[in-house]
Amino acid sequence: MREFKRKSRILLIDDNADHLRGVKELITLESSYDVVGATTSANMGISLAKKYRPDIILMDINMPEKDGLQAIQELEKLELGVKVIALSGYDDADLIFRAMKLGAKGYVLKTMASAQLIYAIDEVASGKIYLPTALTSRFFEYFQRSFKEEASVSEENLLTYLTAREEEVLELLTQGNNYKGIAGKLFISETTVKTHVNNIFQKLQVNDRTQAVLYALNNGFANRKAIRA
Numbered sequence: 001m002r003e004f005k006r007k008s009r010i011l012l013i014d015d016n017a018d019h020l021r022g023v024k025e026l027i028t029l030e031s032s033y034d035v036v037g038a039t040t041s042a043n044m045g046i047s048l049a050k051k052y053r054p055d056i057i058l059m060d061i062n063m064p065e066k067d068g069l070q071a072i073q074e075l076e077k078l079e080l081g082v083k084v085i086a087l088s089g090y091d092d093a094d095l096i097f098r099a100m101k102l103g104a105k106g107y108v109l110k111t112m113a114s115a116q117l118i119y120a121i122d123e124v125a126s127g128k129i130y131l132p133t134a135l136t137s138r139f140f141e142y143f144q145r146s147f148k149e150e151a152s153v154s155e156e157n158l159l160t161y162l163t164a165r166e167e168e169v170l171e172l173l174t175q176g177n178n179y180k181g182i183a184g185k186l187f188i189s190e191t192t193v194k195t196h197v198n199n200i201f202q203k204l205q206v207n208d209r210t211q212a213v214l215y216a217l218n219n220g221f222a223n224r225k226a227i228r229a
Contacts, residue, residue: 008125011052012038013045013071014060014087019110023058026114033121042066046074054082056125058108061088061099064191067198069098076103083124091135098202106130157219161203169196170221174213 010033014020017040024038033056037048042063049057057075061068072084085106086099096107106124108117109132116132123130162170165186172182179197183190197209206212216222 007032007034008055009034009036009052010121011036011045011048011054011057011082013040013042013057013063013068014038015040015042015063015065016060023117026117027121030114031118031121033125042068042071046071046078049075049080049082050078053080056121057082057084058087058121059084059104061086061095062090064194067195069102069202070198072099072102072104085120085124085130093135096131096135100129107135108132109135158204159216159219159221162200166196166200166203169193170200170212170216173197173200173209174216174221 010027012020012024012027012035014023020038020040024035027033027035036052036054037045039045039048042059042065045057045059048054059068059071063071068086068088072086075082075084083105084103085108086096086104087108087110088095088099089110091109099107106120106129108120108130112120112132120130120132159167168186169182172185177185179190179193182193186193197212200212201207204212204215206215
């Protein structure tokens with residue numbers, strides 16, 4: 001008697017409802033995978049992951065409420081054994097590196113042909129890592145460069161990696177401003193503020209605003225700002 005093999009279960013998380021619907025339809029019609037859930041919210045996606053225990057999650061990286069990098073980090077902590085494939089419209093080497101470093105098993109561009117998307121899922125489902133051929137060399141060049149930089153990171157001040165706008169946001173954080181207050185003072189949206197704050201967390205290797213502020217104060221951030229002024 002042949003042993004029954006369960007179909008791999010997939011959860012889709014993408015804040016673009018049209019793209020989400022298209023990917024769901026593609027997987028349903030062109031593959032043998034079982035789509036167990038689809039949502040435009042990262043937080044809802046994490047809840048669905050805990051409920052359905054999917055084998056694979058297709059995770060949009062750029063989402064306003066909570067970005068995909070944060071969601072991948074949370075899923076890794078939950079230890080659900082799920083394999084995450086990052087979805088993005090950007091072929092940015094830094095973004096690819098950060099996603100893979102946090103635990104993603106693949107990185108797929110939203111502009112990829114449907115056959116390539118199914119192939120990417122097949123590769124990750126079989127236990128492999130997937131990167132589009134066009135991005136592979138760029139990723140490994142960035143990886144090698146970053147590895148060399150991390151070897152000496154303990155001797156470096158991570159504040160030097162911040163952009164001018166990120167420094168402005170960090171300065172307002174050290175002054176006790178909340179996201180809404182920072183948005184008002186810099187004339188940007190709260191969503192943009194959250195994106196900058198998340199980038200600051202990543203670059204300073206901290207997990208929350210308190211740690212970010214403490215790192216800034218302990219590493220001469222105020223003095224650096226005063227010298228530049």
